[in-house]
Amino acid sequence: MTETPLPREAPLPREEYVEQRHFFRTLRARLAEGVPTQEALNQIRQELLATTRLPIAIDLLTDELRQSGRMSPAMERLGFYFTPFQAYVVGKGEEDRTKFDSTMAFLILERLAGYMTGDRPVISDAREVDDAPSRRGLFLYQFETLARSRLGYADGLTAVAADPFYDEAWSAWIKTLRRVIGEVDFAELLYRRSGWFLELKRRADGDREATVPFDLLFGEAEGRIAWANRGKDPLYLFAALQRQLGYPEVPRPPRKERVSDIPPAVQAQLHKLEARLRFLEAEQKGGLNLEELAVRPDRVPFHDEPARLPPSTRD
Numbered sequence: 001m002t003e004t005p006l007p008r009e010a011p012l013p014r015e016e017y018v019e020q021r022h023f024f025r026t027l028r029a030r031l032a033e034g035v036p037t038q039e040a041l042n043q044i045r046q047e048l049l050a051t052t053r054l055p056i057a058i059d060l061l062t063d064e065l066r067q068s069g070r071m072s073p074a075m076e077r078l079g080f081y082f083t084p085f086q087a088y089v090v091g092k093g094e095e096d097r098t099k100f101d102s103t104m105a106f107l108i109l110e111r112l113a114g115y116m117t118g119d120r121p122v123i124s125d126a127r128e129v130d131d132a133p134s135r136r137g138l139f140l141y142q143f144e145t146l147a148r149s150r151l152g153y154a155d156g157l158t159a160v161a162a163d164p165f166y167d168e169a170w171s172a173w174i175k176t177l178r179r180v181i182g183e184v185d186f187a188e189l190l191y192r193r194s195g196w197f198l199e200l201k202r203r204a205d206g207d208r209e210a211t212v213p214f215d216l217l218f219g220e221a222e223g224r225i226a227w228a229n230r231g232k233d234p235l236y237l238f239a240a241l242q243r244q245l246g247y248p249e250v251p252r253p254p255r256k257e258r259v260s261d262i263p264p265a266v267q268a269q270l271h272k273l274e275a276r277l278r279f280l281e282a283e284q285k286g287g288l289n290l291e292e293l294a295v296r297p298d299r300v301p302f303h304d305e306p307a308r309l310p311p312s313t314r315d
Helices: 014-032 037-047 054-068 072-077 084-093 102-116 135-149 153-161 168-180 186-191 195-205 220-228 234-245 264-285
Strands: none
Touching: 014 037, 014 054, 014 102, 037 054, 054 072, 072 084, 084 102, 084 135, 084 153, 102 135, 135 153, 135 168, 135 234, 153 168, 168 186, 186 220, 186 234, 195 220, 220 234
């Protein structure tokens, strides 16, 4: 029998998000130091405010981790505290078949909790600033997380739509987005639910009182940026929204290290190891060519005996 998640009030008090941000940040740091997850959870529990509900949630996470080795199943059941999106991101980080790991998952949730506290980075060239937290900012952060980390739109948008921070209009639109994403440009979808779409319609109709039969979820500024980014990579749209309007920025997955970024000394050792592996493989296959090891005339001969010292000049 599947256990039904408990209902949750929305949104949580600010102090809960402050403690969540500390929890995800400290857990990520302790794991990087090599501290076992259960031990890290026990340590962090002692640091948290007892007036919040996070210590109780950590007790359940610890029990689940001890039984199944994962935290996401417990987060799914803790619907009174964690959102479906948080549980989904942690679950993806716990999977072995993806490059997305728990460290990146905790960093994403750390910044998300910071946004929900009302904090946002100061952007000097932003013409307008998003009033955090807002449904617009939360959705754009969640959707960019799915797109940038390739976590999957079908299940990911289902988790996003179930977030209690959204009202009925937002949830219905996210479910529609889930059905058409990949067939219709995301920037086009955003633009058609913005105030800029209504403004252009009024100009075209010559009627300043014209309306649309659906809720406008984004403002004119977001609509103009989306209109300018139609047909482009959605990551350009997210970057423009962050640059112009101060929306929260999603952590970038770590880039692959290029050979040119490896120190020369390490490159030399890698070349030596590669040569030894080739030698061993050739020996096993019986294709070892001893002529390659012969001393060529142009090579300086190797002497086992040390060079003789010059004769003494003393009498």
